[in-house]
Amino acid sequence: MKWIRTLLMLLAAAALAAGQAPKKGADKKAAAAAVADLIDVNSAPVDVLKTLPGIGDAYAARIVKNRPFKGKNEIVSKAGVPQATYDKIKDKIVARQK
Numbered sequence: 809m810k811w812i813r814t815l816l817m818l819l820a821a822a823a824l825a826a827g828q829a830p831k832k833g834a835d836k837k838a839a840a841a842a843v844a845d846l847i848d849v850n851s852a853p854v855d856v857l858k859t860l861p862g863i864g865d866a867y868a869a870r871i872v873k874n875r876p877f878k879g880k881n882e883i884v885s886k887a888g889v890p891q892a893t894y895d896k897i898k899d900k901i902v903a904r905q906k
Contacts, residue, residue, distance in 0.1 A: 846901060848901070848904045849871055849877055849901050850906070854872055855868075857871055861896050862896055862897065871889070873887070876906075878903065879903050881894065
């Protein structure tokens, strides 16, 4: 009787482990979608930049005026965007090079 209980527990554990196997293809697609959703500070128009939290008319205009940026963190030093605002948007932007 004990061996049946043990066998059932092993089968249940194996079924749970099989159901939680990571899907590599789905992870790659999700990563590609995340990169595609990033806003490029070197090419985005003002109205797209204004969709970022903390970026209004003035900061969007400064970003456009001070292009190109070698890295996304340059919007702090070149465009005058506050560090706190940059910290809020750094995962939503990219500075692609042409």
